[in-house]
Amino acid sequence: MTLEISDKARALLEQPVLVNLATVRPDGAPQVNPMWFKFDGELIWFTHTNYRQKFKNIAHEEPRVSISMIDPDNPYGYIEVRGVVERVEDDPEATMYQLLSEWYDGTPVTPPDAKDRVKIGVRPTKVVGQ
Amino acid sequence: MTLEISDKARALLEQPVLVNLATVRPDGAPQVNPMWFKFDGELIWFTHTNYRQKFKNIAHEEPRVSISMIDPDNPYGYIEVRGVVERVEDDPEATMYQLLSEWYDGTPVTPPDAKDRVKIGVRPTKVVGQ
Numbered sequence: 001m002t003l004e005i006s007d008k009a010r011a012l013l014e015q016p017v018l019v020n021l022a023t024v025r026p027d028g029a030p031q032v033n034p035m036w037f038k039f040d041g042e043l044i045w046f047t048h049t050n051y052r053q054k055f056k057n058i059a060h061e062e063p064r065v066s067i068s069m070i071d072p073d074n075p076y077g078y079i080e081v082r083g084v085v086e087r088v089e090d091d092p093e094a095t096m097y098q099l100l101s102e103w104y105d106g107t108p109v110t111p112p113d114a115k116d117r118v119k120i121g122v123r124p125t126k127v128v129g130q
Numbered sequence: 131m132t133l134e135i136s137d138k139a140r141a142l143l144e145q146p147v148l149v150n151l152a153t154v155r156p157d158g159a160p161q162v163n164p165m166w167f168k169f170d171g172e173l174i175w176f177t178h179t180n181y182r183q184k185f186k187n188i189a190h191e192e193p194r195v196s197i198s199m200i201d202p203d204n205p206y207g208y209i210e211v212r213g214v215v216e217r218v219e220d221d222p223e224a225t226m227y228q229l230l231s232e233w234y235d236g237t238p239v240t241p242p243d244a245k246d247r248v249k250i251g252v253r254p255t256k257v258v259g260q
Contacts, residue, residue, distance in 0.1 A: 024158065029196065032162055032197070034198060066161050080161070
């Protein structure tokens with residue numbers, strides 16, 4: 001399946017904007033937090049730790065997620081990207097955290113919880129508002 | 131029940147920041163969009179229309195929601211407010227939209243879809259990250 005992605009959406013997907021990732025908790029309630037991300041043209045990647053609730057939500061219960069991306073140049077321009085977690089990989093060297101910290105802040109950082117890091121790849125299935 | 135709200139969280143709740151509201155769709159997948167809000171000291175109010183998906187999510191299926199609020203002065207300072215939809219009221223004069231548009235943009239606006247407007251009051255049940 002090839003997903004239609006507009007130029008507007010692609011521009012947002014290629015910028016280091018803080019996005020909000022919504023997941024569903026095992027009890028069925030939603031959870032949402034700001035996250036760094038990197039789109040590789042196919043999957044949207046996040047860094048996370050393997051002991052936090054959001055990881056438990058997507059790894060064990062509900063792989064569907066939704067991502068809100070607000071255009072930093074136009075707060076009323078936004079897209080919602082729905083998707084499914086397709087890859088969850090141990091990342092004990094925190095390579096995804098390093099990549100993201102450099103992309104967002106200019107300096108690669110190795111976090112103190114590197115050994116517990118995972119990288120999470122979400123396949124977009126629908127882009128709303130593009 | 132009185133909810134503990136820190137000074138940091140209260141400061142965010144009293145500013146016109148664009149927040150992200152996560153809901154759960156009838157099929158169990160999460161949805162998330164940026165929203166205006168106004169906290170009256172007890173409930174967090176939103177304006178919405180009565181025909182859109184998010185309204186259907188919370189009015190008919192899953193009243194639990196989650197709200198991500200990013201501190202505009204510190205992108206890594208954020209809180210997640212979990213809550214339950216307690217009030218849903220018809221708002222055919224779009225009074226909540228007018229109040230919010232004035233608070234966010236300085237001018238009260240009556241939207242073209244005023245007759246379909248509802249106002250939604252969420253009772254916070256937990257504040258994470260405060």
